[in-house]
Amino acid sequence: MHTRVALCFPDTYEIGMSNIGLRILYAIANDMPGVWCERVFAPWGDMEEEMRRDGIPLYALESGDPVFMFDIIAFSLGYEMAYTSVLNMLDLAGVPIRASDRTALPPLVVAGGTCAYNPEPMADFIDLFIIGEGEEVNSELITAYAEARDAGLTKEEFLRRAAKIPGIYVPGLYDVKYNEDGTIASIEPREGAPYPVVKRIAEDFERAPYPVKTIIPTTEVVHDRTALELFRGCVRGCRFCQAGFAYRPVRARSPELLAEQAREALAFSGYEELALLSLSTSDYRHLGPLCDALLDYCTPRKVSLSLPSLRADNFSVELMEKVQAVRKTGLTFAPEAGSQRLRDVINKNVTEEDLLNTCRIAFEGGWSAVKLYFMLGLPTETDEDVLAIAELAEKVLQVWKKHAKNKNRGVRITVSTSCFIPKPHTPFQWAAQVPRDEYRRRVELLRGAIKSRAITYNWHDPETSYIEAVLSRGDRRLGAVLERVQKNGGKLEAWEEYFSFDRWMEAFRACGLDPDFYALRERSEDEVFPWNVTSVGVSRAFFRREWEAALGGAVTPDCRVQCTGCGAAALLKGGRRCDE
Amino acid sequence: MSRHRLLFTKTGRAVYISHLDLMRTFQRAFARASLPLRHTEGFNPHPVMNFALPLSVGTASVCELMDFDLLAEPLPEDTEKRLNDALPEGVRVLKAYDSERRFSEIKWVCVSVRLEYDKGLPRDLTARLRALYEREEVLVPKRTKKGTADFNITPHIGALTILSQSDCALIFEARLSAQNPTLSPALLVQAIELYEPDLKPDFAAFTRLELLDGALETFR
Numbered sequence: 001m002h003t004r005v006a007l008c009f010p011d012t013y014e015i016g017m018s019n020i021g022l023r024i025l026y027a028i029a030n031d032m033p034g035v036w037c038e039r040v041f042a043p044w045g046d047m048e049e050e051m052r053r054d055g056i057p058l059y060a061l062e063s064g065d066p067v068f069m070f071d072i073i074a075f076s077l078g079y080e081m082a083y084t085s086v087l088n089m090l091d092l093a094g095v096p097i098r099a100s101d102r103t104a105l106p107p108l109v110v111a112g113g114t115c116a117y118n119p120e121p122m123a124d125f126i127d128l129f130i131i132g133e134g135e136e137v138n139s140e141l142i143t144a145y146a147e148a149r150d151a152g153l154t155k156e157e158f159l160r161r162a163a164k165i166p167g168i169y170v171p172g173l174y175d176v177k178y179n180e181d182g183t184i185a186s187i188e189p190r191e192g193a194p195y196p197v198v199k200r201i202a203e204d205f206e207r208a209p210y211p212v213k214t215i216i217p218t219t220e221v222v223h224d225r226t227a228l229e230l231f232r233g234c235v236r237g238c239r240f241c242q243a244g245f246a247y248r249p250v251r252a253r254s255p256e257l258l259a260e261q262a263r264e265a266l267a268f269s270g271y272e273e274l275a276l277l278s279l280s281t282s283d284y285r286h287l288g289p290l291c292d293a294l295l296d297y298c299t300p301r302k303v304s305l306s307l308p309s310l311r312a313d314n315f316s317v318e319l320m321e322k323v324q325a326v327r328k329t330g331l332t333f334a335p336e337a338g339s340q341r342l343r344d345v346i347n348k349n350v351t352e353e354d355l356l357n358t359c360r361i362a363f364e365g366g367w368s369a370v371k372l373y374f375m376l377g378l379p380t381e382t383d384e385d386v387l388a389i390a391e392l393a394e395k396v397l398q399v400w401k402k403h404a405k406n407k408n409r410g411v412r413i414t415v416s417t418s419c420f421i422p423k424p425h426t427p428f429q430w431a432a433q434v435p436r437d438e439y440r441r442r443v444e445l446l447r448g449a450i451k452s453r454a455i456t457y458n459w460h461d462p463e464t465s466y467i468e469a470v471l472s473r474g475d476r477r478l479g480a481v482l483e484r485v486q487k488n489g490g491k492l493e494a495w496e497e498y499f500s501f502d503r504w505m506e507a508f509r510a511c512g513l514d515p516d517f518y519a520l521r522e523r524s525e526d527e528v529f530p531w532n533v534t535s536v537g538v539s540r541a542f543f544r545r546e547w548e549a550a551l552g553g554a555v556t557p558d559c560r561v562q563c564t565g566c567g568a569a570a571l572l573k574g575g576r577r578c579d580e
Numbered sequence: 581m582s583r584h585r586l587l588f589t590k591t592g593r594a595v596y597i598s599h600l601d602l603m604r605t606f607q608r609a610f611a612r613a614s615l616p617l618r619h620t621e622g623f624n625p626h627p628v629m630n631f632a633l634p635l636s637v638g639t640a641s642v643c644e645l646m647d648f649d650l651l652a653e654p655l656p657e658d659t660e661k662r663l664n665d666a667l668p669e670g671v672r673v674l675k676a677y678d679s680e681r682r683f684s685e686i687k688w689v690c691v692s693v694r695l696e697y698d699k700g701l702p703r704d705l706t707a708r709l710r711a712l713y714e715r716e717e718v719l720v721p722k723r724t725k726k727g728t729a730d731f732n733i734t735p736h737i738g739a740l741t742i743l744s745q746s747d748c749a750l751i752f753e754a755r756l757s758a759q760n761p762t763l764s765p766a767l768l769v770q771a772i773e774l775y776e777p778d779l780k781p782d783f784a785a786f787t788r789l790e791l792l793d794g795a796l797e798t799f800r
Contacts, residue, residue: 216608218594218668219601270608270666301611302619302627 003146005029005037006060006070010077010085011494013041017215018223020277021113022076025134027211035142038062038070039215042085042492048092058093067093071106072145075126077115080471081464081499083122083482084490086111090125097483099127099172105155108145112138116169117199117246118424118531121471123171124479127155128162130169131534132199133232135208137167163193167200169533176476176530182517184475184528196535201571205232205251212264216271225273225306226265228258230290233568234279235559235579236311239347239550240336240378242423243279245543246536248568249578250559255290263297274298275306282310288318308332311350331362334373337381338388345380345550349558352392359396363404369412370396376442376459377420377434379550386442389415390449397454415450416458417443419465423472424531425538427546432522433469436462463501464493469519475530478518480511539567584655586663587675587800589642590635591787594670599634605668606646612666615659618649632683632791633758636766641788645683645800654678679800686799688738688792689758691765694751695781702779705750706742712775713737713754713768720767720774733771736763753789 007026009016016022016039029037038060043051051058057066067073073095075086087097090109096102099109111122112130119129130137144165148158163170173193177185189195202208210229217224233250234243253261262274274294278284291305298305307319310333335355337343343350359370374389393415400411419439422431434442439462450457471478484507492498508515523529525544542565549556556564559579563569569578590597597605607627610617617627632645656662659676667673695705702708712718715734722731738755745751756763765786773780791799 218597218605220604224604266611267614268612270611272607272611301616302625 003035003072003142003149004065004070005035005072005074005142006040006067007037008040008067008073008075008086008089009042010075010082010089011042011492012044013217014219014221016041016076017217017221019076019078020227020229021078021134023211023214024209025076025138027214028135028138028209029142031209032139032142034146038065040067040089042089043092045492045498048088048491051092058089068095068107071108071149072142073107073109075109075111075113077111077113077122079494080115080121080468081494083115083471084486084493086122087125087482087486088491091486097486098124100124102127103155105145105149105153105158108155108158110141114243114246115472117242117534117536118472118474119169119171119534120176120476120530121474121478121482123476124483126171127159128168128170130200131167131197132536133201135202137165137200140165141168160191163191166194167197169197171476171533174533178477182514183523184530184532187528187533196533198535199246199537199571201249201537202232202251203572203574203576206253206257210261212261213268214265216269223275224271225275226262226269226271227275227277228262228265229253230258230276230278230281230284230287232278233579235283236280236349237347237546237556237558237564237566238336238349239345239427239546240375240420240423241279242426245425245538245566245568247279248536248538248566249572252284252579255286255293258290259293259297262294266297266301266303272302273304273306275308277308280311281307282319291319331367331369332371332373333358335392336373336375337378337385338374338390338392339385341553342378342381342385342388344553344555346378347546347550347555349555352395355392356395356399359399360403363400363411366405368400368404368406368409369414371414371416372396374415374417375420376417376446377439379420379428379431380553381434381442383442383445386445387449389417389446390451393450393455394452397452400454411454413452413455414458415446415455416460417446418460419462421465421469421472424529425534425536425543427543427550429473429529429531429543430523430525430527430547433466433519435520436466439465464499466515466519467493467501467504470515471518473530474518477511477513481507481513484510537566537568537571542566583678584648584650584659585677585679585800586644586646586648586673587677588644588646588671588673589640590644590671591640591642592670594668595638595640597668597671598637599631602635602671603629603631605671606648609663609666610648613659613662615656615662616651618651630683632686633689633762635788636764639765639786639788643689643788643790645791647679647683677800681799684759685793686758686791687794688755688796689788690753690755690790690792692743692751692753692787692789693765693768694749694785694787695769696749696783696785698748698782700747701745701750705779706745706752708776708779709752709772710740712771713740718771718775720770722767731761731767733763733767736761737768755792758791 026037029035040060059066090097109127111126112134116129159170162168163173173190175188179185231252233247235250238244336348393413396413422428443459488503619625619627628649630647635641660673663673717732718734719730720733721728736757741753743751743753769784793799
């Protein structure tokens, strides 16, 4: 009997098909004997309306079969604003939203992805969470499910068994008690469930599956290209960045293997763009030789090379020439903060000199558009730090005036700011988000300080960031809020046209929860965090040291200069070492 | 520099592939078939591909033409097979060949129009349709670059033949001006809605059948 898996991405096809993780997990599941895995995406509103009117339940793309027929309904949780889409997709599939209303097996509703590092807001809806990378644990879970189904186990019996698989978190097996002030008093596992659940990783990244034969969408998707994954993890330790800690330890692929994967994947797909993915591509040790090998293949075939995650401190002339060998793509850097003081607080370790030097190289090389990303509302930020963003942009403009090859084409410097969101499993997990009005005041301050017409300033509205801040560090009680938002029409809320701040605020009021409690409160040193149920392998003591260093404005060197003993290396077994 | 031509069909689910997406699909198919396309020179090189008459989303065709340039010459003998192995369901290459004839010679396109009526065909449907399309003037708003303008469709309709008729569907073939001006088959249905509203079909589907030159000969 086949085990049918519906791999659901809680956003549109165009977004979901751009996700490399989805492609990897799809291929792994379909490589298992007796398993048929299909894709499911959230329909856009007009399509959903037609489906609901005609009584067409949510269906999988390959077979067209309704999702409620499947054994395992698996969701990828990449960003908090997709939570209501998960509920809406279950509803559209005719599957009860609450886990407690689904008493039988099948279906089993599971979820994984970076948001699962704080699974608690979704705990009421998901039967079990997969913590960490899915390469190995997904197969173990599917096998355990098939055995349990064939043995006629009840859902409860199966979940108790599944909780014994490392990396599986079954929220129903944990009791959460609260203090009078709303903080968590205790989290108690039942029936031998692990606490915390430590994330799983693909330990042998060189041999981890990489699908070279993927589905090629006929319609244009957001990232319509072949993507190579150079390495997982990051040596940098930027204190705001959840991915930088959650994907530790650092594991890289060899340049030989990557070049082979690129050639095969490009030949199979016919794509015209090859993207080198990682959290910080210029930190890949063999980037030069890899680019040379790739360009040998790509240049005669008119395939362009794109490097989406470059740092401003080790960007070289050689690298720039390689990237533009076929086609010039845009140049984007993220200094994150305007002043050196604040960049030290967040441990960005990029100096103004680095950035200006990089811009000089770019302008001399003929680039005439630079995008600079910043966050407003970082811990300890002052008005001087905000104004320093404008000064930095102005200095970039001066560099262009001095070094541009061809001034007739003009220059476009784009400054973008978003509102900082403190994330779980980072040194800033204790921090408060700045209130929305304060963010807006800083936006106006910055707007007034940017004088040149060559500099464009874009800012994100703080409302979405605020809701995201609530959800990212929220607890189980938020389940009622999510359910209410979905019932009132919430879905696809990462899209401006669907996001409704008022709908969220109404739901918080109706459920008797104060969103400020989650977003705007600085947390005490020993507070029991909702996400204590999971571990990314980096110790709380390390995060605390980093938080205190941040408040003191002290930088921590990157992992290559000196190991900081974050704890993640312990996830590697069999003599493997971090960043080798 | 060589110029090659493809004759291909676009049917079934592939009718939902837009023209832009079809260009990308072919671009990738050529790469997958190891048939490198010649690219334009310059700042942003793009492959040389030229479609005779871009097809609207939803319209099927069994007579699409596309010109392309390959880096290597001449055209490999197994071009059709290599491309078909690389193309998605619904897009099929019938023939790859060299042609000197220019797309501007295309004068007519023969289209089959399928009109569906859920409650059965209206009385005298065929006669009334013929009468409508034989009027001196049938004005239909047509989108132009400057907005919409009334467009008289009947001078641009050639022969009209009934292909088949059942309880709920009528299929007829019409010869329509292919370019200068282009008469989209959708305008035939729009004319029904405007002039004979009680004949308005519940659903209409179109398939391009053949391309003709000014002498009414098949254009390849």
